[in-house]
Amino acid sequence: DAKTTQPPSMDCAEGRAANLPCNHSTISGNEYVYWYRQIHSQGPQYIIHGLKNNETNEMASLIITEDRKSSTLILPHATLRDTAVYYCIVSIGATNKLIFGTGTLLAVQP
Amino acid sequence: EAGVTQSPTHLIKTRGQQVTLRCSPISGHTSVYWYQQALGLGLQFLLWYDEGEERNRGNFPPRFSGRQFPNYSSELNVNALELEDSALYLCASSLRTGMDTEAFFGQGTRLTVV
Numbered sequence: 001d002a003k004t005t006q007p008p009s010m011d012c013a014e015g016r017a018a019n020l021p022c023n024h025s026t027i028s029g030n031e032y033v034y035w036y037r038q039i040h041s042q043g044p045q046y047i048i049h050g051l052k053n054n055e056t057n058e059m060a061s062l063i064i065t066e067d068r069k070s071s072t073l074i075l076p077h078a079t080l081r082d083t084a085v086y087y088c089i090v091s092i093g094a095t096n097k098l099i100f101g102t103g104t105l106l107a108v109q110p
Numbered sequence: 111e112a113g114v115t116q117s118p119t120h121l122i123k124t125r126g127q128q129v130t131l132r133c134s135p136i137s138g139h140t141s142v143y144w145y146q147q148a149l150g151l152g153l154q155f156l157l158w159y160d161e162g163e164e165r166n167r168g169n170f171p172p173r174f175s176g177r178q179f180p181n182y183s184s185e186l187n188v189n190a191l192e193l194e195d196s197a198l199y200l201c202a203s204s205l206r207t208g209m210d211t212e213a214f215f216g217q218g219t220r221l222t223v224v
Contacts, residue, residue, distance in 0.1 A: 032210060043114070043200050043215035044153070051210070091211075097143065097166055098213065100153040 004088045009105040018075040020104050022088030025069040032091045033064060034098060035073045037084040078108045114216035116201050122222045123191050131186040131219045135203030142184040143213060144176060148197040159184055196223045
């Protein structure tokens with residue numbers, strides 16, 4: 001199973017862009033990268049996912065390197081409500097299960 | 111559109127008892143997933159149901175079981191409860207199987223075993 005590595009914690013000033021990195025060096029060619037976040041023990045919230053092209057939606061942008069071994073989630077203008085644990089996940093083939101790691105605790109500072 | 115709903119939101123049980131947790135997926139979603147999140151720990155995959163069939167199971171003992179009904183709702187049953195079963199149990203649903211599929215989570219059921 002492809003595993004992901006994320007920094008345990010990051011700080012970001014309110015209003016600035018938050019760039020959350022993720023390494024997934026063992027990712028297979030047909031596996032997607034997903035990002036979720038979890039705010040204070042609520043259910044995880046889907047943010048974005050992608051295969052090899054950069055993706056953008058109303059919440060965030062996902063930048064995947066050309067070799068697909070790493071990616072960056074970008075929150076363009078972080079707010080205090082973006083304080084959460086952010087999980088980078090690689091989909092696990094036909095089993096369709098998401099394997100959550102320990103994630104990155106993003107603390108947005110006023 | 112209603113999201114994934116779980117019931118009950120909180121539950122307290124005694125060690126050795128049995129518990130049933132319920133999940134209603136987003137309308138039109140056929141896949142349901144169950145996860146366990148013990149306090150301070152990450153989400154552990156429990157079970158995946160699709161079209162009424164169990165498709166995959168995580169590394170949990172057989173006393174964790176479940177089912178999916180024809181309307182795609184699902185139950186998670188835990189028998190012979192142990193103290194370490196205390197956790198947030200999360201249900202998620204997705205529209206289809208396959209790797210290009212986002213799953214949406216409910217708010218969970220917090221189970222406390224005393």
